[in-house]
Amino acid sequence: GAVVSQHPSWVICKSGTSVKIECRSLDFQATTMFWYRQFPKQSLMLMATSNEGSKATYEQGVEKDKFLINHASLTLSTLTVTSAHPEDSSFYICSARPSGREHDTQYFGPGTRLTVL
Amino acid sequence: KNQVEQSPQSLIILEGKNCTLQCNYTVSPFSNLRWYKQDTGRGPVSLTIMTFSENTKSNGRYTATLDADTKQSSLHITASQLSDSASYICVVSHLSGTYKYIFGTGTRLKVLA
Secondary structure: OOOEEEEOOEEEEOOOOOEEEEEEEOOOOEEEEEEEEEOOOOOOEEEEEEEOOOOOEEOOOOOOOOEEEEEEEOOEEEEEEOOOOHHHOEEEEEEEEEOOOOOOOOEEOOOEEEEEO | OOOEEEEOOEEEEEOOOOEEEEEEEOOOOEEEEEEEEEOOOOOOEEEEEEEOOOOEEEEOOEEEEEEOOOOEEEEEEOOOOHHHOEEEEEEEEEOOOOOOEEEOOOEEEEEEO
16 A cells, blocks of 8 residues: 555656656545655755645745646646756655655655656 | 764675664654665665654564664664665654655665675
């Protein structure tokens, strides 16, 4: 149980285009989902907290207009990188917190490798 | 400032040997401490979770310890295998309204045949 999927697993795009990454909780509902970014040989950095039905909360230094987050259902959150540039190339990982059970447990997705040319 | 520091930064050991990874934290108030294993290009996978009242927790060949007084934790890997090669991340959950995870910088372990 507690499986989180991400799609796509990897994506290559041209500079200036937008890319959407999906995060799904497959066997549980998640009121809260988190989006992280990880650069090579570094740990995960929290970008934003996504709450179902409300606006996401962004960490300091993360541009909300560049990284659009939508959490329209209890099993799906999406991250859209708008007007992507090479410096946005990174490993993006989402996590989901089950609603009501073990309130602070996060289950991580497998990650999405984004490469911007 | 809430921080989690890990040592060593990287470690190379021979297959079959044991090793111990360290984690020091200054997160307060503290909810729990977790150790994750992250393979290259994959998401983190939970190994152990401990609350402040727990001193040790085992998961197969992985044994984690916690000293809440000194704010230190360790992860001991017994009889290492090639598949143990990965990054090991110590994560402390902040006891706040959002229970935010505070991530350590990780230890990159390489097990050689």
